[in-house]
Amino acid sequence: MRNELILQVMETHAGGDVSRIVTGGIDPLPGATVREQMEYLRDDADGLRKLLLNEPYGLPEMSVDLIVPSTHPDAQAGYIIMEVMGYPIYSGSNTICTATALLESGMIAKQEGNQQFMLESPAGLVHIEAHIENGVVETITCGGLPSYIDTYQATIDVPSIGEVTYSIAYSGGFYAMVDATQLGFSLVREEESRLAECAYAIVEAIQARSGFSHYTLGDVGPLPFLHFMGPLEQVGQGFYRSRSATYVHPGVICRSTTGTGTSARLALMNYQGLIQPGDKLETVSLRDTGFIGEFVAVHQENGHAVVENTITGKSYVLARSEIRVNFEDPMVRECNSLHHILSSRHKDTPG
Known part of the structure; x- marks a missing residue:
């Protein structure tokens, strides 16, 4: 038995x-x-x-x-x-x-x-x-969590990499946002293992420096995510596209760009004054799959510009x-x- x-x-x-x-x-x-x-x-x-x-x-x-x-x-x-x-x-x-x-x-x-x-x-x-x-579910659009920028353009010295510039966004979890081009990446599939190694080192360094606290949730644990951002391309009126890759600590590069990673990028673009409500961003993964995030609205809360957004994709x-x-x-x-x-x-x- x-x-x-x-x-x-x-x-x-x-x-x-x-x-x-x-x-x-x-x-x-x-x-x-x-x-x-x-x-x-x-x-x-x-x-x-x-x-x-x-x-x-x-x-x-x-x-x-x-x-x-x-x-x-x-x-x-x-x-x-x-x-x-x-x-x-x-x-x-x-x-x-x-x-x-x-x-x-x-x-x-x-x-x-x-x-x-x-x-x-x-x-x-x-x-x-x-x-x-x-009878077939073609797309799902879901509300992304209200997202905001906690830290903008900080720098940190990372062993084996050197000085890295990063921002911290919250979009359901805290994300380190880094420029892939500045780190020598084109965000293609052949770079997957090197992206994971690079992200691991950066997240470890940031975790050792400090934690992050949400303005209502408080301490939500050590920094878990990093989002590699490719160059931003405008492909239509109010429509943008960017190659992207999301890392989950420890050691995982997501196959997709992730919904929360896309929401984090929208929050950063709003902080930089690059988009306005109604604009959309398509994030494209190492496997050339994508999600579309829409910047719905922004409001001020606890001193933060909080971005309301939706994410659309197919499962x-x-x-x-x-x-x-x-x-x-x-x-x-x-x-x-x-x-x-x-x-x-x-x-x-x-x-």
Whole structure:
């Protein structure tokens, strides 16, 4: 006999970033809000994240999104984001993938044309607009978190690199924003490993120097992200394009440019006076995939110019499957606290 758990999952990607959507198999989590449920996983039951992002079940480059019941009457579902760096309260690519999975799985019924609904993320309510043609989810537009510049044009000496100029943006997490050209990068796929090494050194240096505090959330942990910015090209009236790459500490270059990375770039462009409400920015990844960010509005809050924005992208369904978790597997037993959220659902099956 063996102890086994079965998880229902849907594999998706947006811009190349793979998101594994867990649609079933997890016990209800404690917490009055999705944010509190996320904090429970983070503090007391981190085993699920470790299980699904590491061997033999996954890779650190992936993300996991756990579907949970919404706790807000206006939201049709809730979701918790898990990445190699921990539990970001928001992610554009993961939101695009989660919304697509909910629609394609039938957990939210599709409506032809433009369909609007709300999801509950750990950051709060997220407005979703899905464009559906012939029963296929063609695009998802989601609200990006209000974004602002915390630090502009600071410099730091980085071992093996030299002096680096950076800005710090907040867009759901704190981002170091660096000019790729000044660091010798063209932002092509062949540079991926060197980009990761460079970003690792820069983030380590900035983390050692200081932390960053959100004006309402307070301390949200060490700097987790870096965004490489390519040259800005104007390709139409109020429409811009830039090659970009987002790094997640430690060691991961995202396949996509990421939604939060795009939101951070919009905040920086606004700070520099380069765009106005209604303008759009397409960020293009090392794999030539892209997201489109729209600068919706700006308001002043706690001394910051806070940019309201949306992110548009397309997610593709890769697979629908079951994951079988064998509790006798020593690689599973290494996932401390997994039993906190799985113990009442595992079952004995003939071995």
